[in-house]
Amino acid sequence: MGSESRGILQDSGRTRRRLTMTTETQAIDKSGHDHDHGHSPYLQHHFDTMEQQFNSGKLGMWLFLATEILLFGGLFVAYAIYRALHPEIFEYGHHFLDPVMGGTNTAVLILSSFTMAAAVRYAQEGKKTMLVACLVLTLGGACGFLVIKYFEYSHKMVHGVFPGKFYAPDDHILEEELMGAHGHGHEEGDGHHEEGHGHAAGDHEEAAHEEPAAAPMVVSQTPPAAEGEFVIEKSQIAEAGGGPEGLVGIVQQEPKMPKRPEKAHVFFGIYYLMTGLHGLHVVIGMCAIGWVLLKAMKGVFGPEYFTPVDLVGLYWHLVDLIWIFLFPLLYLID
Amino acid sequence: MATTTDIYPGRPYTEVEGNYLTHEKGILSWLTTVDHKRIGVMYLMCISTAFLFGGLFAMVIRWELFAPGATVPGLNADRYNQIFTLHGAIMVFLVIIPGIPAALGNFVLPMMLGAKDVAFPRLNLMSWYLWVVGALFAVISMVTSAADTGWTFYTPYSTTTQTAVIPMVVGAFILGFSSIFTGLNFIVTIHKMRPEGLTWFKLPLFLWSIYATAIIQVIATPVLGITLLLLIAERVMGVGIFDSTYGGDPVLFQHFFWFYSHPAVYIMILPAMGVISEMIPVFSRKHIFGYTAIAYSSVAIAMFSFIVWGHHMFTSMSPLSNMIFSAVTFSVSIPSAVKVFNWTATLYKGSIRLATPMCYALAFLFLFTIGGLTGLHLATLGTDIHLHDTYFVVAHFHYVMVGSTMIAFLGGLHYWWPKIFGKMYSETYGRLGCLTTFIGFNVTFLPQFVLGTRGMPRRYYDYLPEFQTLHAVSSIGAFIMGAGLFITLFCLLHSLKWGKPAADNPWGSAALEWQSTSPPHYHNFTKEPTVGDPYDYQDFKWDPKAEGYYKTAEGQGAA
Numbered sequence: 104m105g106s107e108s109r110g111i112l113q114d115s116g117r118t119r120r121r122l123t124m125t126t127e128t129q130a131i132d133k134s135g136h137d138h139d140h141g142h143s144p145y146l147q148h149h150f151d152t153m154e155q156q157f158n159s160g161k162l163g164m165w166l167f168l169a170t171e172i173l174l175f176g177g178l179f180v181a182y183a184i185y186r187a188l189h190p191e192i193f194e195y196g197h198h199f200l201d202p203v204m205g206g207t208n209t210a211v212l213i214l215s216s217f218t219m220a221a222a223v224r225y226a227q228e229g230k231k232t233m234l235v236a237c238l239v240l241t242l243g244g245a246c247g248f249l250v251i252k253y254f255e256y257s258h259k260m261v262h263g264v265f266p267g268k269f270y271a272p273d274d275h276i277l278e279e280e281l282m283g284a285h286g287h288g289h290e291e292g293d294g295h296h297e298e299g300h301g302h303a304a305g306d307h308e309e310a311a312h313e314e315p316a317a318a319p320m321v322v323s324q325t326p327p328a329a330e331g332e333f334v335i336e337k338s339q340i341a342e343a344g345g346g347p348e349g350l351v352g353i354v355q356q357e358p359k360m361p362k363r364p365e366k367a368h369v370f371f372g373i374y375y376l377m378t379g380l381h382g383l384h385v386v387i388g389m390c391a392i393g394w395v396l397l398k399a400m401k402g403v404f405g406p407e408y409f410t411p412v413d414l415v416g417l418y419w420h421l422v423d424l425i426w427i428f429l430f431p432l433l434y435l436i437d
Numbered sequence: 438m439a440t441t442t443d444i445y446p447g448r449p450y451t452e453v454e455g456n457y458l459t460h461e462k463g464i465l466s467w468l469t470t471v472d473h474k475r476i477g478v479m480y481l482m483c484i485s486t487a488f489l490f491g492g493l494f495a496m497v498i499r500w501e502l503f504a505p506g507a508t509v510p511g512l513n514a515d516r517y518n519q520i521f522t523l524h525g526a527i528m529v530f531l532v533i534i535p536g537i538p539a540a541l542g543n544f545v546l547p548m549m550l551g552a553k554d555v556a557f558p559r560l561n562l563m564s565w566y567l568w569v570v571g572a573l574f575a576v577i578s579m580v581t582s583a584a585d586t587g588w589t590f591y592t593p594y595s596t597t598t599q600t601a602v603i604p605m606v607v608g609a610f611i612l613g614f615s616s617i618f619t620g621l622n623f624i625v626t627i628h629k630m631r632p633e634g635l636t637w638f639k640l641p642l643f644l645w646s647i648y649a650t651a652i653i654q655v656i657a658t659p660v661l662g663i664t665l666l667l668l669i670a671e672r673v674m675g676v677g678i679f680d681s682t683y684g685g686d687p688v689l690f691q692h693f694f695w696f697y698s699h700p701a702v703y704i705m706i707l708p709a710m711g712v713i714s715e716m717i718p719v720f721s722r723k724h725i726f727g728y729t730a731i732a733y734s735s736v737a738i739a740m741f742s743f744i745v746w747g748h749h750m751f752t753s754m755s756p757l758s759n760m761i762f763s764a765v766t767f768s769v770s771i772p773s774a775v776k777v778f779n780w781t782a783t784l785y786k787g788s789i790r791l792a793t794p795m796c797y798a799l800a801f802l803f804l805f806t807i808g809g810l811t812g813l814h815l816a817t818l819g820t821d822i823h824l825h826d827t828y829f830v831v832a833h834f835h836y837v838m839v840g841s842t843m844i845a846f847l848g849g850l851h852y853w854w855p856k857i858f859g860k861m862y863s864e865t866y867g868r869l870g871c872l873t874t875f876i877g878f879n880v881t882f883l884p885q886f887v888l889g890t891r892g893m894p895r896r897y898y899d900y901l902p903e904f905q906t907l908h909a910v911s912s913i914g915a916f917i918m919g920a921g922l923f924i925t926l927f928c929l930l931h932s933l934k935w936g937k938p939a940a941d942n943p944w945g946s947a948a949l950e951w952q953s954t955s956p957p958h959y960h961n962f963t964k965e966p967t968v969g970d971p972y973d974y975q976d977f978k979w980d981p982k983a984e985g986y987y988k989t990a991e992g993q994g995a996a
Contacts, residue, residue, distance in 0.1 A: 149547075149554035149630075159556040159629040166621045170659040177663030177693060181678050184689065267683060268675030366684035372676030376667070 145408040157410050164414040168421045171384070175425055178377050182432060185373065189366055196370030197436040199264060201255060205434040208251050209426065215244025216423040219392075223416045226409035231402055234412070238396040241419065245389045252382055259371075266375040270368035377429055384422045391415045457959040458858070471558035472959060476565050477544030478857065481850075483565075484540050485926075487531040487572060492919060494524035499881070499915035502908050505900050514898040518585035519600065521896060523575075525588030526605055530612045531572055533838055534701060536846045537708035538654075539564070539619050542647050544857055546623060548950035548957065549641050551632045551966045556625040560618050567615035574608030577601070587896060589694060592679040592687040596671045603669055610665045613658045616704070620654030623647055634968045638732070641948045641971040642725065645732040646711025649739035653700045653707075657743070661697035664690065688753050695746035703742040705838055706805075707735055709845030710776055713798050716852050717780050718972045719946045720795035721787025725972045727779035734772035741769045751821050759818055766816035773809050777802065792944065793867030797848025800875045801841055808836030811886065826896075829889025832882045840878055847871070847925060854929065855939030859956040861984070862932035870928055873921030880914025940985020945977045 143153055150156040186193050222237035263271040395415050398404065404412055457474045467475055497520050501509045512520070547555050555561050578584050584605040586595040595602050627640070627648050668690065670676045677683035679690040718725040725731065747754060747762030754762070780802060789795065811833040814820045824830060848871075855861055884907040889895075893904050900908065942951040950957075952966040977986045 147558075149552065149556075149558065155629055159625050162628060163557060163560075163621055163625045166624060166655055170617050170621070170655055173656060173659035174663050177660050177667070180693075181667065181689070184686075185678070189684075266674050266676050267670070366677060369677040369684055372670070372674065372678065376670055376676060380666075 143407055145403075145410075153407065157413075160410045160414055161417075164417050168417060171421055171425075175377075175380065178373070178380065179428070179432075182373055182377070185369055189364065189369065191364040192366050192370045193436050195364050195367055196374065197434060199259065199371075200374070200434045201258075202434045204251055204255050205430050208248050209430045211244050211247045211251070212423045212426050215241045215248070216420050218244065219416045219419045223409065223412050226399070226404040226412040227406055229405040231399065231404075234399050234404060235396065238392055238399055242389060242392050242396065245385055245392065248385055249382065252378070264371055266372040267368055270371055374433055377433065381422070381425055381429060384425070388415075388419050388422050391418060455958045455960065455963075456859075456954075456956050458956055460959045469562075471554070471562050473543050473547050473555050473558065473561060474857075474957060474959075474961075476561050477540055477542075479565055480535065480540040480543060480568070481857075483568060483572065484532055484536055487527055491524055491527040491532055492922065494520050494527070496915060496919055498524060499912040501898070502900070503912040504909070505902055505905055515585065517898040518587075518896075519583035522584050522587050522605075523579055526584070526609065527575060528838075529588050529701075529705075530609050531568075531575065533705045533842050533846075534612075534616055535568060535619070536705075536842065537712060537849060538623065538647055538650055538704075539568070539615075541712070541846070541849045541853060542623065542643075542708060543619070545853060545950055546644065546647060547626060547630065548953060548961050549644055549948055549971075550626065550630050550635065551949045551962065551968065552626065552630040553960050555622045556629055557622050561622055564615045564618040564622070567611050567618070571608045571610075571612035571615060574604045574611060578604035578608065589698070590665070590668060590690075591694075592668065592671065592685075592690040593681060595668060596675075596680045603672060606665045606668055610662055613662050613665070616654050617658045617662075620651035620658075623651040624655065627651075632968060638729065639968065639970065640732075642714035642728065642731050642735075643708075643711035643948075646707045646714065646735045649735040650704050650707045650711075652739050653704050653742055657697045657700035657704075660693065661701075664693040664697065667693070688750065691750050691753070692746070695749045696743075699746040699749065700739075700742040702834075702837070703738055705842045707738060709801070709805075709842045710735065712845045712849035712852070713780060713801050714776075715946070715948065716794045716798040716848060717783050718787075719852075719944050719974070720790045720792055720798070721784055722790070722945070722974050723783060723787035724970075724974070725779070726782035726785075727775070728972070730775050731779050734775040737772040738769065741765065741772070745769060748816055748821075751818060752825055763816055763818050767813065770809060770813060770816075777806060777809070791868070793862070793864055793871055794848045794852035794944070796868050796871040797844050797851065800871060801844045801848065804836055804840030804844060804875075804878065808833060808840055811836065824889055826894055827889035828885040828893045828895055831895045832885035832889060835882050835885075840882070844874070844878075847874070850929070852944065853950075854932070855943050856950060856953070856955050856957065858933060858936075859939050859954075860932045860936030861939045861943065862928050862936055866924060866928035866931070870921050870925030873924055874918055875921070877914050877916070877918025877921050881911050881918055882914070884908075884911045884914070937984070940980075940983045942977075942986045943984060945974060945979070945986030947971050947973050947977070 146153055146156060150159070218237045218240040222234055222241060225231075225234040225237060259265075262273045265271065392415055395411050398411060457472055458478075461470075467479060470476065470479075497509060497512070498517070501507075501512055501517055501520075507513070543555070543561065547553065578601040581601040581604065583600060584590075584595075584602045585598060585600045586602055590602065590606060590609075595606075627644055631640075667676070667678055671679050671683075671685070675683045677685045679685045679687055681687055714725060714731055745762060745766045747758055748766045751759050751762070780798075791799075811829070815824060815830060815833060851862070851867055888904055888907050888911070891904070893900060893908075939955040941953070941955050943955075944951070947969060948971045949966045949968070952964075953962050976989045978989050979985075980987055
């Protein structure tokens with residue numbers, strides 16, 4: 104049936120539109136593949152030529168990437184609005200992110216994007232060993248990214264830095280962290296630590312700081328005698344009787360210590376949502392790369408057929424690109 | 438399929454061996470199919486079921502509002518909130534948005550292109566499964582403690598109510614992806630699967646409108662996706678973006694929500710306009726008037742749809758934003774009116790045949806005009822302050838979503854029914870169903886305009902006694918409309934068993950899908966279709982024996 108109707112199609116002088124080749128498919132051109140209509144086992148029945156199939160897949164993937172950008176777009180808009188309305192929470196919050204780890208992750212992802220691009224090239228050239236090697240390296244990069252991300256997350260969570268209403272930071276340890284991370288955390292000198300301890304000294308401070316982690320709601324009821332060194336800020340909502348812990352800031356008026364703004368938890372909410380959704384995309388990307396890797400090991404890909412490698416590659420570059428925006432927006436604020 | 442030896446001119450291919458409905462048997466062959474026609478039929482069945490439930494909820498609402506105070510036994514105010522939420526959410530997300538594109542579009546679109554299938558058949562099947570999963574989540578919400586937020590899920594109520602908001606939101610999120618994948622599939626199919634000779638301006642206008650719809654689906658729906666994810670995050674973790682308790686801004690949710698949901702209104706209406714553009718010329722036996730204008734106006738509506746969302750929040754924005762959004766909203770009426778005028782001009786001096794689909798098309802013209810013009814009252818800032826959140830708004834959007842989209846969906850269903858199932862339904866019952874629905878619809882919703890101008894707020898369980906007469910009329914209308922829809926259902930189901938076999942081209946359309954058999958071969962065409970002007974009816978002749986049209990020899994030579 105298929106070949107018959109195609110015969111009629113050509114007889115009636117109504118051959119399908121010759122689709123222009125994109126630059127990535129020059130390898131196909133050289134092999135002269137575009138003349139053997141319908142002979143490839145990978146040509147699905149409803150397409151007339153491999154080019155038509157390839158170009159359809161490519162357009163579909165670009166459209167899908169557009170939807171992904173819009174999906175993240177909502178989060179970027181939320182970020183922009185809160186950055187504009189409450190810049191102080193971003194200035195405060197970014198001290199808790201480690202730019203060294205973030206920067207390492209950026210490098211890891213860019214490298215994995217490079218190996219992915221190389222994989223596409225090797226797939227087009229039919230070099231199976233190199234293709235498999237590049238895909239394994241890409242997968243390794245993705246794993247590395249997630250491992251580093253795991254350490255970043257667990258480091259925060261162990262100190263009670265959770266998003267939203269679960270935000271219950273362990274102030275004593277965070278102060279150390281803050282002073283350590285001050286000046287972008289490039290050095291974790293002992294001096295900083297000592298300085299941090301120095302500030303945290305004093306019994307009444309300890310008491311005030313220990314409370315939030317255990318029973319955050321109590322904080323507003325336990326104002327330590329501040330004596331000019333501490334100021335308790337109570338939000339209107341807390342006064343209304345239902346406010347969460349994050350709204351009560353214990354603010355140190357020491358110039359080097361940034362104040363914890365009322366809505367500090369929003370920064371971490373946005374941070375966890377953006378990086379979490381990105382992390383989910385990394386996991387999806389790993390599944391896709393793993394699937395392509397299995398096919399590559401079977402030797403499916405060659406100059407005639409490499410669409411999945413190309414499309415997964417595009418997806419992976421987008422995941423990389425989103426991180427390249429997330430990194431400065433979250434880690435490099437000042 | 439029966440094999441007939443008599444070959445009439447109007448029924449050139451009576452012998453259909455590879456009929457897509459019967460070439461494979463068993464429920465599994467349907468559940469694993471990648472055939473766009475079968476997927477379209479599966480969508481049709483599922484959407485009709487959801488429509489039945491959404492409609493029953495509407496009947497409960499109207500029964501409750503028949504008289505002030507508690508009317509339906511056992512239906513308290515909280516339960517009422519859940520019922521109208523379910524009605525809205527089911528109708529919007531499960532019925533109207535996927536209705537025309539996923540059910541009719543899936544069936545017709547590749548055939549109009551002379552293609553064998555959509556570009557990504559497996560993705561197409563996945564869209565259907567996503568629809569089913571989304572519907573299951575809606576059912577989970579329904580049977581646990583149904584959401585009572587209204588279909589818009591406005592914060593802060595949606596982050597504080599104890600009802601099952603999360604399952605409903607997850608359902609809407611999944612349905613959004615179903616919609617995205619359908620749209621993506623259609624865009625690629627229209628771009629890449631056209632045969633040579635079928636240029637953009639030879640496409641049937643249905644495809645232009647489906648294309649414009651698909652653009653909106655792909656661009657707007659992800660924003661709904663992230664909005665709903667944020668809503669879930671807000672409920673679960675209190676991230677503080679929408680919930681003022683945690684420092685958020687509830688109006689931001691409205692902006693996010695309407696950035697999708699206003700374009701979604703055009704996701705609903707654009708395919709309906711496409712269906713009307715197909716039916717009116719066929720039943721006027723006259724070339725469509727202003728093809729280019731109609732095609733471009735579809736794209737213009739899609740573009741405008743993204744910059745008018747603010748008109749849902751006139752009561753909570755700055756005067757400057759209000760003026761801008763008001764002005765842009767007025768502008769949408771231009772491409773919409775362009776279409777209405779062109780359809781009317783197509784009717785002018787045509788030889789109109791009042792077959793059932795044409796009855797629906799004419800009903801659409803009336804109802805869409807009312808729905809569109811009342812939109813201008815709401816786009817006007819001064820009147821909107823008065824009419825905001827009243828029954829005027831309810832009546833307005835029902836005129837567009839039901840009076841236009843559902844009517845066009847039913848019209849399109851009757852129009853393509855012979856092609857889809859190969860059977861002719863009873864014209865008498867078809868027209869009777871259409872007329873009853875049309876009358877019932879107007880009796881239901883015209884009084885609501887009056888109710889709204891008099892200050893009856895929407896979504897209320899109870900009302901003042903002076904509103905009772907109009908509410909009672911509206912409820913009676915709703916029951917008439919329900920009866921009309923059941924007549925239609927009976928008419929269509931009856932035809933499946935007892936209907937006459939349909940000719941290949943019973944209406945005399947020049948679009949490609951009618952060059953196939955009725956029902957089509959599973960590869961769509963047994964003979965490659967000839968591409969021509971989709972609205973040129975000059976060479977079509979009626980064959981009374983076959984009860985269908987055929988193209989004369991001169992016509993085929995010229996094509």
